[in-house]
Amino acid sequence: DGGITQSPKYLFRKEGQNVTLSCEQNLNHDAMYWYRQDPGQGLRLIYYSQIVNDFQKGDIAEGYSVSREKKESFPLTVTSAQKNPTAFYLCASSILRVGVNTEAFFGQGTRLTVV
Amino acid sequence: RKEVEQDPGPFNVPEGATVAFNCTYSNSASQSFFWYRQDCRKEPKLLMSVYSSGNEDGRFTAQLNRASQYISLLIRDSKLSDSATYLCVVNRGGATNKLIFGTGTLLAVQP
Numbered sequence: 001d002g003g004i005t006q007s008p009k010y011l012f013r014k015e016g017q018n019v020t021l022s023c024e025q026n027l028n029h030d031a032m033y034w035y036r037q038d039p040g041q042g043l044r045l046i047y048y049s050q051i052v053n054d055f056q057k058g059d060i061a062e063g064y065s066v067s068r069e070k071k072e073s074f075p076l077t078v079t080s081a082q083k084n085p086t087a088f089y090l091c092a093s094s095i096l097r098v099g100v101n102t103e104a105f106f107g108q109g110t111r112l113t114v115v
Numbered sequence: 116r117k118e119v120e121q122d123p124g125p126f127n128v129p130e131g132a133t134v135a136f137n138c139t140y141s142n143s144a145s146q147s148f149f150w151y152r153q154d155c156r157k158e159p160k161l162l163m164s165v166y167s168s169g170n171e172d173g174r175f176t177a178q179l180n181r182a183s184q185y186i187s188l189l190i191r192d193s194k195l196s197d198s199a200t201y202l203c204v205v206n207r208g209g210a211t212n213k214l215i216f217g218t219g220t221l222l223a224v225q226p
Contacts, residue, residue: 035216043202088156090159094214
């Protein structure tokens with residue numbers, strides 16, 4: 001079955017540690033996204049990528065890094081520079097077609113908690 | 116001002132009621148529009164796209180008003196299973212396909 005997979009589902013991090021969240025899709029989508037959701041708030045865009053080896057900062061990129069070495073994979077690293085990393089992280093993908101309604105499909109999310 | 120704004124609710128309605136949500140967006144270049152549903156502690160899932168002519172899917176009707184820059188979602192004959200957060204989503208347009216989410220409207224359907 002085609003889909004988008006995030007792992008792990010739950011992640012605990014000690015302060016000062018970097019952690020990497022995995023996101024893989026087999027939908028052959030060009031575009032991939034990382035969002036962060038805090039309780040009672042909407043989704044905020046961290047990074048997005050439209051093509052392999054290229055990515056753009058979203059609205060809250062500070063303290064995060066990404067890579068896009070393969071079309072299928074878009075891992076997110078939460079660095080120690082991110083001051084408040086505890087949140088629900090959602091990865092999404094979509095086809096990339098100008099002028100056409102192209103919805104995003106989401107993975108099940110990773111809940112990151114700093115302990 | 117946020118680029119996409121929604122009333123956060125909660126909307127508490129009895130089963131069988133009709134409920135409407137509105138969403139406004141500020142970027143007039145926005146090209147495409149969606150409603151997503153998000154259950155508690157789950158990922159958002161597409162409910163329906165919103166087309167200029169309006170569109171209906173069973174009990175759900177979506178409308179777009181480009182002149183006033185708002186979209187709406189109408190749910191008729193509410194079911195308990197409709198209880199969720201409804202997210203308004205706007206594609207900024209251009210080649211970026213960048214989706215901007217509203218903060219969501221919480222709907223609680225009461226028995």
